[in-house]
Amino acid sequence: MAIHFDVVRDGKHFSARPDNSAAFPIGLKVTYRNKKTGVERFGLSNDGNYFGSNEAKKQLYCAKDYESVYPFWCDFIEPTAIxxxxxxxxxxxxxxxxxxxxxGQFAAHxxxxxxxxxFRDMLQRPEVVDYFPNxxxxxxxxxxVEDTKVIPMEDAxxxxxxxxxxxxxxxxxxxxxxxxAAKLIHWTGAHPEARLLQAQHMINTARRLVTESDKRLGLDGIGADICCVVMDVRHQGRAGFDDLQAALRAKKPFEALLEVGGHGEPERVKNLKAALDTRRDGLKKKKWSRSMGDFV
Structure with missing residues (x-):
């Protein structure tokens, strides 16, 4: 039976109450201004202190939790997750x-x-009747699905x-x-299988990005530490293949790759460096194999 969610507003803070039980935080109303056009956009975020530093941190992706299910790949995606x-x-x-x-900040657009x-896979889970029955x-x-009407929600x-x-x-x-937002937060928190599915899809995304990058950049035999940075750049979209190729040709490709896109995303580059500082040695133990389509 579908769970009913009531919206609770407290100034810029938003929470939701499922089936008249205790309310839980959703996020803070934030403003985004386009620097070029000056147009303002409004939406929710749980990255700030009101929510991100408390509730969101109770549900962190940690590679060690998935070692038995996704060995090595669980480690490969952790720097980007951070x-x-x-x-x-x-x-x-x-x-x-x-x-x-x-x-992995999966984007709906x-x-x-x-x-x-x-989301397609989430909608085929048995709990869907509790969250998105239509x-x-x-x-x-x-x-x-509305009665007998079927309305397409996405296509190619x-x-x-x-x-x-x-x-x-x-x-x-x-x-x-x-x-x-409340439905996805509640669903993810209530069902470990939903979190496992999210990890699986982030790994699928990482594998796809490395495979695509190999075709353009020639990553066969390259260490997983270098491939990890390439994947992160591609996942965020902060630079193109030309910049990545130039960095790979540098005397110190790992260090050069870490600077790719840094002028536009300095904080992201800083965080990636910090995440890899303690993880690089583990990643270096494996190399990308084009023939295997995997790290060996």
């Missing part, structure tokens, strides 16, 4: 993606992207209907936006 907030319930709804979620692939996956695509060209379902506008924080 840079993305590391929490299974990280939430941002104020930027052009309209809705990002999870320790990319057709067939990480969020869409992950959403289904048919023919490999997310649809909304656009995810706009799903974006609007999760976050109706960027002009304010609407109840629908809070409830969508």
């Amino acid at each position: 840079c993305e907030g590391q929490s299974f319930i990280s939430l941002n709804t104020y930027d052009r993606a309209r809705f990002t979620f999870g320790f 990319v057709p067939d992207g990480d969020f869409i692939r992950w 959403l289904e996956v048919r023919g490999g695509r997310i649809v909304k 060209a656009s995810t706009e209907p799903l974006q609007l379902y999760l976050n109706p506008t960027l002009d304010d924080v609407e109840d629908a936006e809070v409830i969508a």
Whole structure:
């Protein structure tokens, strides 16, 4: 039976109350201003002190928790997870993606992207009836079912209907936006299998990015520490293949790669360096194998 969520507003702080039980925090209303156009956008974030430093930190992705299920790959994605907030319930709804979620910050605006692939699998879990009973996956695509009407929510060209379902506008924080966030936060916290699925999809994303990068950059035989930085750059999208290729040709490719995109994302680069400082030796033990499509 579907869980009913009531929205609780306290100034800029938003919480949700499931089925009249205790309310739990969702996030803080934040403002994002486009520097070029001056246009303001509004949405939710749980990265700040009100929520991010407390509730979100109770649900952190840690590689050691998944060693028996995803050996090595659980370690490979951990530096990027740390840079993305590391929490299974990280939430941002104020930027052009309209809705990002999870320790990999899966973004809803990319057709067939990480969020869409992950959410399709979530919608095929048995708990879906508690959270999104009107959403289904048919023919490999997310649809909304209203009586006898089936409404496509995403296709190979656009995810706009799903974006609007999760976050109706960027002009304010609407109840629908809070409830969508509440459902995903509650679902993720209540079911370990949902967290396992999120880890699986982040690993799938990392494997895909390394495989694609190998075709363009030639990573066969390259250490996993270097591949980890390449993957992180690609995942965030802070630089293109030309910049990555130039760094790989440097005398010290690892150090050069860590600086790629640093002028635009200095904090991200700083966090990645710190995360890899204690993890690089472990990653260096394996190299990418093109023939195996894996680290060996």
